[in-house]
Amino acid sequence: xxxxxxxxxxxxxxxxxxxxxxxSGKRVAVDGHGxxxxxxxxHASELARGVEKNDYVTFFxxxxxxxxxxxxxxxxxxxxxxxxxxxxxxxxxxxxxxxxIERGNKLYEEGKLTHAKKCYEKAFFVTQTMVAKIIRELxxxxxxxxxxxxxxxxxxxxxxxxxxxxxVITDKADVLAFGASKVIFNMDRQxxxxxxDQCRLLRTMGLNAYQFRYLCILSGSDILSALPGVKFKTxxxxxxxxxxxxxxxxxxxxxxxxxxADNYTKRFKQVNDAHMYxxxxxxxxxxxxxxxxxxxxxIIEDPGxxxxxxxxxxxxxxxxxxxxxxxxxxxxxxxxxxxWDAVVNDESEQYRKVSKEHxxxxxxxxxxxxxxxxxxxxxxxxxxxxxxxxxxxNTNKTKNRRL
Numbered sequence: 001x002x003x004x005x006x007x008x009x010x011x012x013x014x015x016x017x018x019x020x021x022x023x024s025g026k027r028v029a030v031d032g033h034g035x036x037x038x039x040x041x042x043h044a045s046e047l048a049r050g051v052e053k054n055d056y057v058t059f060f061x062x063x064x065x066x067x068x069x070x071x072x073x074x075x076x077x078x079x080x081x082x083x084x085x086x087x088x089x090x091x092x093x094x095x096x097x098x099x100x101i102e103r104g105n106k107l108y109e110e111g112k113l114t115h116a117k118k119c120y121e122k123a124f125f126v127t128q129t130m131v132a133k134i135i136r137e138l139x140x141x142x143x144x145x146x147x148x149x150x151x152x153x154x155x156x157x158x159x160x161x162x163x164x165x166x167x168v169i170t171d172k173a174d175v176l177a178f179g180a181s182k183v184i185f186n187m188d189r190q191x192x193x194x195x196x197d198q199c200r201l202l203r204t205m206g207l208n209a210y211q212f213r214y215l216c217i218l219s220g221s222d223i224l225s226a227l228p229g230v231k232f233k234t235x236x237x238x239x240x241x242x243x244x245x246x247x248x249x250x251x252x253x254x255x256x257x258x259x260x261a262d263n264y265t266k267r268f269k270q271v272n273d274a275h276m277y278x279x280x281x282x283x284x285x286x287x288x289x290x291x292x293x294x295x296x297x298x299i300i301e302d303p304g305x306x307x308x309x310x311x312x313x314x315x316x317x318x319x320x321x322x323x324x325x326x327x328x329x330x331x332x333x334x335x336x337x338x339x340w341d342a343v344v345n346d347e348s349e350q351y352r353k354v355s356k357e358h359x360x361x362x363x364x365x366x367x368x369x370x371x372x373x374x375x376x377x378x379x380x381x382x383x384x385x386x387x388x389x390x391x392x393x394n395t396n397k398t399k400n401r402r403l
Contacts, residue, residue, distance in 0.1 A: 006232035020191035031170035044124040076145040097123040149279040177216040
């Protein structure tokens with residue numbers, strides 16, 4: 001979000017220096033992609049040309065070791081799939097990266113190494129192969145890790161809100177817009193960083209959490225540009241005067257041309273829904289769910305369907321039980337339902353395994369799990385013939401798991 005960058009002066013006023021030893025005995029959620037990027041960028045030239053480099057693995061695991069030596073328990077969070085609303089932008093970025101790599105290769109062949117390196121760095125992105133290498137290292141040290149269904153920011157914020165961790169370590173200020181209450185930025189290899197308390201930030205700005213989110217959206221992002229003439233200062237004044245989303249969008253309708261206002265209102269709601277109702281992974285219950293429960297009286301601009309990890313290989317490491325315990329039995333979503341076993345949340349707030357052979361019938365109570373697991377799994381390719389037989393098979397042949 002562009003608006004987040006404009007917050008830098010305010011963040012400098014409220015942030016405080018911290019050393020990781022002050023979090024001794026605590027659990028921290030780490031933005032895995034951020035550390036991966038920091039460790040890999042210096043070697044972008046070699047990695048882009050297919051040269052095998054593991055320096056980023058050493059860098060990453062060095063930071064993990066630093067946390068553990070200070071008696072801090074890390075939970076590493078990686079990005080998942082692209083949000084549907086961001087797919088178009090991601091496709092554009094992919095084409096741009098491809099063009100940059102081709103230009104970098106040409107410059108490299110011409111011996112213009114400095115210019116080639118700049119192209120490679122601009123084109124660099126974290127691949128699933130790189131993430132898989134880190135996950136293998138984490139497994140060896142029995143360090144817990146999670147692959148977010150979509151973006152890592154809501155996953156990090158959700159873990160903090162659910163008290164699954166005590167603080168978040170990241171360099172993405174966007175996590176504040178998702179509701180993260182305590183964030184450490186700019187953590188170095190010696191354990192020094194800057195901690196921001198969201199409550200203190202909001203008091204300084206005179207906003208509540210909702211207004212803060214609206215401010216970030218209004219200020220512009222890669223999926224929703226700011227309205228004509230609306231910079232951060234203007235957006236700040238707008239959210240101070242109009243405290244609810246309805247008041248804010250009514251003002252937009254009155255102030256701007258109808259064509260612009262109508263399109264912006266629709267997109268604003270979509271982005272706001274993505275901040276509130278995006279899917280996240282609950283480590284304790286081992287299920288996927290919305291970040292916040294969707295009120296019955298509203299229809300959300302869907303920020304992404306339930307994670308279907310038959311088609312998302314990286315999500316297999318979560319070993320989640322279910323796709324969506326709340327939406328799985330809704331009649332209006334029948335076309336999205338799996339026709340085999342699923343998990344729902346009954347009135348006693350316990351998750352139970354159910355089958356849809358003759359309607360939904362409870363067959364097994366599932367106890368909450370204390371942590372996510374990482375079991376290497378092989379998946380049978382989904383075909384209509386496998387509807388009633390589809391299963392997960394552990395690669396070590398010691399366990400069969402059936403959804």
